[in-house]
Amino acid sequence: MSDRISAVLFDLDGTLLRIEVEAFFPDYFSRLASHLAGYIPPPEFTPRLMKATHAMINDRDPFRTNREVFMEDFFAGLDHSQETLLPVFDAFYRDEFPKLSTHATPAEGAREAVEAVMAQGRRVVVATAPVFPRAAIDERLRWAGLQDVAFALVTSYENMHFCKPHPEYYDEIARQLGCRPSECLMVGNDVEEDLAAADAGMLTFLAGPEIIHRGKRPMAPHYRGTLEDLSALLESLG
Numbered sequence: 001m002s003d004r005i006s007a008v009l010f011d012l013d014g015t016l017l018r019i020e021v022e023a024f025f026p027d028y029f030s031r032l033a034s035h036l037a038g039y040i041p042p043p044e045f046t047p048r049l050m051k052a053t054h055a056m057i058n059d060r061d062p063f064r065t066n067r068e069v070f071m072e073d074f075f076a077g078l079d080h081s082q083e084t085l086l087p088v089f090d091a092f093y094r095d096e097f098p099k100l101s102t103h104a105t106p107a108e109g110a111r112e113a114v115e116a117v118m119a120q121g122r123r124v125v126v127a128t129a130p131v132f133p134r135a136a137i138d139e140r141l142r143w144a145g146l147q148d149v150a151f152a153l154v155t156s157y158e159n160m161h162f163c164k165p166h167p168e169y170y171d172e173i174a175r176q177l178g179c180r181p182s183e184c185l186m187v188g189n190d191v192e193e194d195l196a197a198a199d200a201g202m203l204t205f206l207a208g209p210e211i212i213h214r215g216k217r218p219m220a221p222h223y224r225g226t227l228e229d230l231s232a233l234l235e236s237l238g
Contacts, residue, residue: 003180006122009125009202011186011207012126015107017110017143020103031092031097033045055073057131067133093135101139101142111149128154153173153176181197181201184197187227191206191214205225206223207225
């Protein structure tokens with residue numbers, strides 16, 4: 001007999017929140033580079049940011065948080081210290097990042113799906129790529145209309161040691177919840193990143209309509225549908 005699903009993990013961008021990626025990321029990088037321009041020349045900033053982000057994504061050291069990996073890489077060879085720049089980053093996420101909400105809208109049926117899962121007595125996790133600080137993720141949850149939901153866990157670069165699509169990311173979520181991976185269902189729209197939960201022993205639900213498939217992994221979820229289908233599926237699974 002298979003384990004009862006006790007926790008449902010939701011991807012954020014593209015699943016619970018619709019984001020115009022082609023507009024969001026250029027605007028985000030431009031605003032952040034401008035905000036830091038007094039410390040780092042804009043032509044240098046974005047490559048440095050991307051290099052540190054990729055260092056986070058590729059790192060599999062269980063003893064360093066994603067934040068620690070990012071900071072070590074980003075500040076290497078930089079004239080300014082973390083003590084100088086971190087308040088500047090914090091001010092950006094407090095004052096400027098919310099302006100990016102023009103590129104986002106709540107996904108249809110997102111809140112209803114989350115509330116239905118919770119009504120069944122299951123825990124809900126926001127399993128978003130943990131490459132952002134918690135402040136940026138909380139802001140995106142606000143854009144999704146989910147800022148008041150009592151999630152069991154929200155993954156961020158502060159509290160995770162691995163990133164998608166590494167199976168260790170999903171293992172770590174299960175450990176933090178105190179359950180087995182087989183008790184978890186991962187819901188997401190990205191074949192490569194979200195269906196990788198199966199490598200950790202989780203069930204997967206590919207949520208349309210905005211499917212991302214780069215061709216690096218077979219499109220073979222355990223289940224597939226829309227967020228509106230999720231509650232009935234979970235009831236059938238027990």
